[in-house]
Amino acid sequence: MPRKPLYLRQKKRAHHQLFAIPGLLILVATVGGALAFNFYYSFTRWIGFGTPQWVWLRNYRYMLQNPAIRQTALHAVIAIVPFAIIPTFLGCFIAAVLFDYISPRFGQTIASRFRGLLYLPQIVPLAMTGVVWNWLLDSKTGLLNQYLHDHGARWHIAWMESQLTTQIIFALILIWLQLGFTLLIFIAGLSRIDTNILEAAQLDGAKWFTQFRLILLPLLRTEIAIVLLTTSISSLKIFAPVYWITHGGPRGATDVPSTYVFHQFYNGSNVGSASAIATVFALLVGLFTAGLMKFQRRGQVMKI
Amino acid sequence: MKRRNPMSWVVLFFVTTGVAIWTIPYYLVFTYAIKSPVDQTSTSLWAPPHSFNASYFIQAWQWGDLTPKFFNSLYISSVATAISIGLAFFTAFSLGIGKPKHRTLILTICMVIYAIPQEAIVFPWFKFTEAINIYGNQIGVILILGILYSAFATYLLTTVLSEFPKEILEAAYVDGVSSWRLLRSIIFPLIRPTLATLAAMIFIWDWNEYMMPLILLPNNNTQTLPIIIATALGGNPDTGSPGMNVSIMAMGCVLSAIPSIIFFLLFQRTLSRGIAVGAVD
Numbered sequence: 001m002p003r004k005p006l007y008l009r010q011k012k013r014a015h016h017q018l019f020a021i022p023g024l025l026i027l028v029a030t031v032g033g034a035l036a037f038n039f040y041y042s043f044t045r046w047i048g049f050g051t052p053q054w055v056w057l058r059n060y061r062y063m064l065q066n067p068a069i070r071q072t073a074l075h076a077v078i079a080i081v082p083f084a085i086i087p088t089f090l091g092c093f094i095a096a097v098l099f100d101y102i103s104p105r106f107g108q109t110i111a112s113r114f115r116g117l118l119y120l121p122q123i124v125p126l127a128m129t130g131v132v133w134n135w136l137l138d139s140k141t142g143l144l145n146q147y148l149h150d151h152g153a154r155w156h157i158a159w160m161e162s163q164l165t166t167q168i169i170f171a172l173i174l175i176w177l178q179l180g181f182t183l184l185i186f187i188a189g190l191s192r193i194d195t196n197i198l199e200a201a202q203l204d205g206a207k208w209f210t211q212f213r214l215i216l217l218p219l220l221r222t223e224i225a226i227v228l229l230t231t232s233i234s235s236l237k238i239f240a241p242v243y244w245i246t247h248g249g250p251r252g253a254t255d256v257p258s259t260y261v262f263h264q265f266y267n268g269s270n271v272g273s274a275s276a277i278a279t280v281f282a283l284l285v286g287l288f289t290a291g292l293m294k295f296q297r298r299g300q301v302m303k304i
Numbered sequence: 305m306k307r308r309n310p311m312s313w314v315v316l317f318f319v320t321t322g323v324a325i326w327t328i329p330y331y332l333v334f335t336y337a338i339k340s341p342v343d344q345t346s347t348s349l350w351a352p353p354h355s356f357n358a359s360y361f362i363q364a365w366q367w368g369d370l371t372p373k374f375f376n377s378l379y380i381s382s383v384a385t386a387i388s389i390g391l392a393f394f395t396a397f398s399l400g401i402g403k404p405k406h407r408t409l410i411l412t413i414c415m416v417i418y419a420i421p422q423e424a425i426v427f428p429w430f431k432f433t434e435a436i437n438i439y440g441n442q443i444g445v446i447l448i449l450g451i452l453y454s455a456f457a458t459y460l461l462t463t464v465l466s467e468f469p470k471e472i473l474e475a476a477y478v479d480g481v482s483s484w485r486l487l488r489s490i491i492f493p494l495i496r497p498t499l500a501t502l503a504a505m506i507f508i509w510d511w512n513e514y515m516m517p518l519i520l521l522p523n524n525n526t527q528t529l530p531i532i533i534a535t536a537l538g539g540n541p542d543t544g545s546p547g548m549n550v551s552i553m554a555m556g557c558v559l560s561a562i563p564s565i566i567f568f569l570l571f572q573r574t575l576s577r578g579i580a581v582g583a584v585d
Contacts, residue, residue, distance in 0.1 A: 015483040016402030023395035023454060024410065030429075030451045031417045037428035048427075097319060104306045106316060114323050116568075120330055123564040125512045127534030128557040132329050135553065143332065143349060176326065237421035240514050244534065261423040262515060271427060282424035289419040293412045 035282065041275035048271045059276035068252060069260065069277060076236050076256045076281075082171035083178050083238060084231035090175070091182025091227070092220060094118075096212045098183075099190045100198070115187060119180035126177075130244025133173060134160070160246065163253035170246050170254050177241060182227050189223040190216065229292040236285050257281050337361075337554035344551065364555040368536050370529065377529040377563070380442050380449070380517075381510035387450025388506050389499060392457030397487050399458070400465025401473065411462060417455040422515045425452075430519055444520045449513055453506045464498050465491070504571040508564045530560045 042059055044052035063069050103111035121129060136143045137159040145156050160166050193216070201211050239258035242248055248255035248263075257277055264274030332349060339347070340357040347354075365371070399407050425448070433444035468491070476486050512530060521527050527535075533556040 016398050016486075017404045018398070019394040019483065019487070020398035020402075020404070020410075023391040023458065026391060027395075027414070027417060027451055027455055027458075030448070031420070031425060031455075034425035034428040034432075035420070037431070038424050041427065094319075094322075097315070101312070101315060102319060105308050105312045107305070114319065117323050117327050119568070120327060120565075123508060123568045124330065124557075124561040125530035125534075125564065127512075127514065127530040128560050129329075131534055131537045131553065131557055132333050136329060136332070147349065179326075233419045237419070239422070240512075243514065258421055258423050258515075262426075262518075265423070265427050265430075265519060274423075275427065278421065278424040278427075282420045285419050285421055286416045289416045290412050293408075293415055 079235040082174040083235040087178035095186030122180040126240040360555040364552045373529045384449040388453040391454035396461030400462040414455040
């Protein structure tokens with residue numbers, strides 16, 4: 001059968017492109033519209049009903065001057081360490097241990113059981129995880145303190161009541177939460193690697209850690225970039241873990257922009273100012289995402 | 305299977321300990337929830353339960369009147385997932401197979417929309433649902449979640465579809481297949497496993513969604529299961545609530561996690577493969 005001429009095939013492609021119209025239109029109209037309104041609110045003084053009163057840039061000035069708001073922004077940036085950087089590298093290492101060390105020696109089943117268990121914090125609803133941690137760490141009725149008390153401790157540690165301990169514990173909880181996600185992606189990435197390379201390395205007498213450092217790590221470069229991208233973005237807009245585990249407290253010690261803004265909306269106290277913060281953070285996250293998408297593309301070109 | 309030496313047992317020991325530490329919080333809650341009252345007081349916290357005790361299960365369920373909330377969550381999550389996949393599939397077909405000129409720009413926009421913090425859209429959307437009289441109706445939550453996650457689904461599916469085997473497409477073009485036919489009879493059957501995985505992922509996200517339901521569903525009768533349980537357990541300071549029996553609390557946690565865990569177990573293998581395909585290349 002003779003092949004159809006090229007122009008006919010290209011015309012087909014033009015038809016394909018029509019299919020993008022409804023989905024993209026709905027997406028852009030909804031989200032774009034909402035963002036536009038949010039932008040408008042950010043220039044007004046408004047309690048959520050009645051007529052918004054136009055106040056120019058007053059909300060933005062307030063945002064810059066208010067130390068509490070600046071603090072929340074700082075928290076979101078710091079969260080990148082326990083919510084993105086540490087889980088990425090820890091996940092990378094543990095994925096290699098599970099996939100390349102445990103699995104060939106003790107069987108694939110045990111490795112995937114471990115992976116499943118480490119992934120649990122990712123699938124259990126965060127509202128529940130929050131209840132669980134508060135149950136464990138409550139200073140009076142919490143399990144941890146009860147346990148310490150039963151074993152002779154005389155003091156009650158106020159785990160989640162002092163600002164510093166809460167921040168440290170919450171950072172650890174964030175690592176605990178995020179590891180499963182990074183692990184899943186790295187294990188998937190490792191399973192695509194050609195095992196011949198690893199066998200060749202072993203024939204050459206490479207130790208496991210050398211093999212990890214010199215072969216697996218470079219092969220996982222793309223995954224590392226992608227995982228860092230997604231987890232950093234989720235740190236910047238982190239909401240549910242804070243909302244359910246620490247509620248932003250004690251006294252704002254773990255408050256982040258999302259929870260701050262949420263409370264403003266929820267209580268209807270100052271929609272204009274909240275919208276200004278939301279606008280700025282949406283812009284930041286958007287730029288971050290677009291930038292990292294560029295980086296990701298360049299990485300691919302380099303790969304080819 | 306490789307040879308095990310003493311070193312490998314040491315490694316296994318450390319890894320097992322690590323995994324055990326990771327699961328302790330859930331282990332404690334789960335065992336507490338199914339222990340009988342006698343077991344709870346007489347045995348140590350760490351000890352496994354002697355028998356399975358379902359009484360707290362029934363108590364928690366009745367106490368919170370959870371059946372309708374369970375169906376609320378099921379309804380919201382499944383319809384929202386269907387909307388996301390439905391919207392994304394056609395867009396992704398057009399972007400991934402049709403390969404228009406500004407594909408990367410469109411994908412970047414999708415990724416940006418997916419990444420944008422929800423607090424930047426929640427209030428305008430709340431006002432919108434008020435204006436068209438669907439405030440408090442689950443449709444409001446379903447629509448916005450469906451549309452929002454369609455952005456991520458589009459991104460992932462497009463990446464998968466741009467790797468679609470050229471030979472199959474060529475063959476289809478030679479046979480003079482129409483766009484619709486190509487989509488329905490060739491692409492859809494072949495991409496179905498990826499769609500299923502993606503649907504499972506988005507379903508879990510929808511199930512565990514908080515900001516939108518908290519703001520858009522003021523009535524407890526329409527609220528989702530995880531939020532209801534957490535609120536009832538005193539996990540939500542905004543709504544305020546009475547303290548309660550620890551056993552029922554433990555059971556509530558277990559209950560609201562079950563659907564996501566089932567979904568994960570069903571799709572565990574495809575889930576990691578699906579993400580890998582989507583995330584790389």
